[in-house]
Amino acid sequence: MATGKLYRLIDNGFIAHVHYKFHNDTPTNWWGELIMMEHVKIGDEAACVIELEDQRKGKCRIKKKVNRAVTGVPPRYVYHFTGTSVLE
Secondary structure (H helix, E strand, O other), rough: OOEEEEEEEOOEEEEEEEEEEEEEEEEEEEEEEEEEOOOOOOOOEEEEEEEOOOOOOOEEEEEEEOOOOOEOOOOEEEEEEEEEOOOO
């Protein structure tokens, strides 16, 4: 899995470092899964900006996957992310 950073869309504030995996990586249709490396409380859905390992950024929506196993203590959830802008 690649490593990136997640920021709040509203104020561009840092949320967490993430491990992410793309399932589709085209400039206009990108989505995948991510796990936050730090324990951060975030709602079941959120609007964010993800910065990828290659320094590209894009707006995305993340949603907690409830049917995936939770790992670690404190728990680390798997999130599904869907791009809402072009990766630049």
